Amino acid sequence: MRILVALLALCAFTFAQSVASVTPECASPGDRILIDGEDFGEEPTVTIGGTSVEVIRHTATKILVEIPEDLAAGEATVDVDGATISMEVLEANAPLVLHQSASTATAGQAIILIGRRLRNATVELRDAEGTAVFMTDLRGRRRAGFFKISDDIATGSYDLVVVGGAEGNPESCARKLEIVAAGDATIDEATPAAQTPGRAIRFHGTDLGPLGLCRVAWTDEDGATLRRIGIANGYNKVYSRVPFQATPGATYSIVITFNDGSTTEAGGEFKYEVGNFAAPMIVSLNPSTGPAGDLVRIAGTGLFAGREIPKVEFTQGDVAVQARVYAGFVALGDRNDNLIVLVPGDLADGDYDVTVTAGDQVSNAEVFTVETPALTVTSMTPTRQSARGPRRPVVIKGSGFGPIADIIFKAPPAVSGANAVFRPIDWKLSVTWDDGQGGDPLEGTILTKNDSRIVVLTPGGWRNPLAVGTYTVRVTRDPGTDSEETVEAGTFTVQ
Amino acid sequence: MHWKLSLCAVALTAIGCGGGTSTAPGDSSLATAAQEQVVVEMDLNGDEQPDIVTLDTTELPYKIVDVLQGTATGEPIDASDFHRGARLDGEISRAIADYLADSFGVQTRTEIDCDNESGEPVTVVVME
Numbered sequence: 001m002r003i004l005v006a007l008l009a010l011c012a013f014t015f016a017q018s019v020a021s022v023t024p025e026c027a028s029p030g031d032r033i034l035i036d037g038e039d040f041g042e043e044p045t046v047t048i049g050g051t052s053v054e055v056i057r058h059t060a061t062k063i064l065v066e067i068p069e070d071l072a073a074g075e076a077t078v079d080v081d082g083a084t085i086s087m088e089v090l091e092a093n094a095p096l097v098l099h100q101s102a103s104t105a106t107a108g109q110a111i112i113l114i115g116r117r118l119r120n121a122t123v124e125l126r127d128a129e130g131t132a133v134f135m136t137d138l139r140g141r142r143r144a145g146f147f148k149i150s151d152d153i154a155t156g157s158y159d160l161v162v163v164g165g166a167e168g169n170p171e172s173c174a175r176k177l178e179i180v181a182a183g184d185a186t187i188d189e190a191t192p193a194a195q196t197p198g199r200a201i202r203f204h205g206t207d208l209g210p211l212g213l214c215r216v217a218w219t220d221e222d223g224a225t226l227r228r229i230g231i232a233n234g235y236n237k238v239y240s241r242v243p244f245q246a247t248p249g250a251t252y253s254i255v256i257t258f259n260d261g262s263t264t265e266a267g268g269e270f271k272y273e274v275g276n277f278a279a280p281m282i283v284s285l286n287p288s289t290g291p292a293g294d295l296v297r298i299a300g301t302g303l304f305a306g307r308e309i310p311k312v313e314f315t316q317g318d319v320a321v322q323a324r325v326y327a328g329f330v331a332l333g334d335r336n337d338n339l340i341v342l343v344p345g346d347l348a349d350g351d352y353d354v355t356v357t358a359g360d361q362v363s364n365a366e367v368f369t370v371e372t373p374a375l376t377v378t379s380m381t382p383t384r385q386s387a388r389g390p391r392r393p394v395v396i397k398g399s400g401f402g403p404i405a406d407i408i409f410k411a412p413p414a415v416s417g418a419n420a421v422f423r424p425i426d427w428k429l430s431v432t433w434d435d436g437q438g439g440d441p442l443e444g445t446i447l448t449k450n451d452s453r454i455v456v457l458t459p460g461g462w463r464n465p466l467a468v469g470t471y472t473v474r475v476t477r478d479p480g481t482d483s484e485e486t487v488e489a490g491t492f493t494v495q
Numbered sequence: 496m497h498w499k500l501s502l503c504a505v506a507l508t509a510i511g512c513g514g515g516t517s518t519a520p521g522d523s524s525l526a527t528a529a530q531e532q533v534v535v536e537m538d539l540n541g542d543e544q545p546d547i548v549t550l551d552t553t554e555l556p557y558k559i560v561d562v563l564q565g566t567a568t569g570e571p572i573d574a575s576d577f578h579r580g581a582r583l584d585g586e587i588s589r590a591i592a593d594y595l596a597d598s599f600g601v602q603t604r605t606e607i608d609c610d611n612e613s614g615e616p617v618t619v620v621v622m623e
Binding site: 023024032033038057059062064097098109110112114139140141142143144145146148183201202211213231233234235237239335 | 503532534535537541543547549560563567568569571573575594597599601602604622623
């Protein structure tokens with residue numbers, strides 16, 4: 001008996017649960033809460049407001065449970081094997097705020113709320129007496145919404161309460177929001193560090209506003225100033241770019257001037273060292289195989305060094321041929337830079353090393369295979385027409401009728417016009433009708449074509465239709481590399 | 496990273512701790528719907544502004560429910576009607592699912608670093 005009592009005492013000592021907190025401190029029936037504590041043991045039992053609840057998952061220090069559906073609003077005790085803590089149970093449809101984008105803000109600032117049941121809700125800022133001094137609709141949806149603090153609200157501490165649109169207008173718990181006066185605009189930090197010319201930069205600080213366009217002045221040690229436009233978010237960020245003309249490795253003093261005339265000068269001097277260009281690196285060629293005259297998209301990093309258009313070369317042995325750069329854009333963030341280039345039209349079939357030179361640095365080489373597709377015809381319809389003329393154009397199907405790629409540029413290109421569609425060099429293509437009498441074959445009018453389909457109107461069309469007889473139809477292509485090629489498409493009868 | 500989380504889920508399930516998807520007995524439809532959604536902060540449209548995205552987690556890949564699109568002015572735009580029903584990147588969906596399988600997150604912000612289907616690194620902040 002003594003041993004049993006001793007063992008029970010030992011167990012009690014070993015598994016002496018304690019509950020430190022419940023998150024969130026208030027929630028509605030059906031919401032999940034996390035109980036933090038110690039020594040919860042292997043199979044903890046939990047009650048909320050006296051109702052037993054299922055443990056969704058747990059560890060020795062955490063238990064995840066759900067508030068019972070039928071629990072009444074009000075204070076409730078959370079009990080884990082005898083260890084207790086209090087929480088507030090809200091009404092069933094009350095908004096629940098789990099995240100608030102800022103707890104300190106200035107007048108006019110936007111605040112984002114994330115939680116549950118936020119749709120059709122209103123937001124109230126209440127003073128110490130509980131009087132709502134500001135009220136506005138929460139714009140957004142069920143799980144996330146935002147509101148803008150009025151421009152004329154007084155500084156001070158407020159309770160932020162979300163009032164739901166459901167019957168009875170149930171309220172969320174109060175959260176704190178401190179309204180502070182706008183002070184001197186100050187730059188604390190710029191990210192990323194050592195950004196290179198032409199690329200995006202973000203200034204972080206305080207009172208960076210009012211929101212809207214601003215001017216960012218970059219002054220070097222000799223007093224020469226470069227200027228860029230920026231966008232201020234009205235409180236703590238300015239988005240801009242390092243000037244293209246900035247010198248890599250040089251240090252600049254930054255001053256931002258906002259659209260109300262205020263500047264960051266009073267907040268103290270901020271200096272930034274411009275980064276040096278890294279060597280360009282090609283990540284991919286798309287496509288990596290195609291005919292001369294095709295378009296290729298080169299994706300990679302550091303493909304641009306300032307405003308200079310990078311040089312792209314296709315090299316085989318000792319011979320390097322420069323490709324024409326159609327367009328390109330400098331990537332935002334961690335994405336890849338892009339270049340659209342034309343495979344030089346006079347390249348013979350074979351493998352070529354593609355390199356990009358930006359600044360004075362040359363990238364790695366990626367292989368592009370120039371491969372002229374075989375010219376073939378698999379079908380031709382119709383194969384006859386009446387002496388009065390064609391009823392419809394002739395459709396010839398096959399392969400090798402022209403380069404494949406059409407590249408549609410949706411991002412704003414740095415090198416060429418925005419939202420452009422780029423097409424490869426058009427090969428010379430002809431479709432002829434030969435009556436076998438020794439005269440020159442007659443050429444049809446190509447209406448449309450792509451790499452595998454030609455739509456062609458027979459020679460003479462409706463006005464001067466082909467004479468009665470039997471013709472041999474041929475397709476001839478000339479990619480512009482002295483390699484004209486002809487293939488027979490079939491026999492065509494006019495009767 | 497992901498396989499570590501998956502192994503963790505298996506381990507938790509094996510010892511009876513309830514890894515994997517959770518159940519919510521007796522939920523009202525509203526509460527059930529809430530558990531089947533997760534809110535994440537990520538750059539959905541590539542403009543370097545964090546967007547607040549509500550995701551439907553009932554099947555992989557996740558589908559977009561609502562979007563508060565971040566803007567440079569700090570005041571978001573409700574772009575839900577434009578994005579609703581669109582499929583989230585499969586790799587990002589799987590990374591979030593791996594995390595949620597064992598999550599104790601309530602009122603937490605958790606950064607998940609993963610690669611998207613194109614192999615590009617992406618950071619997603621799960622806001623529970």
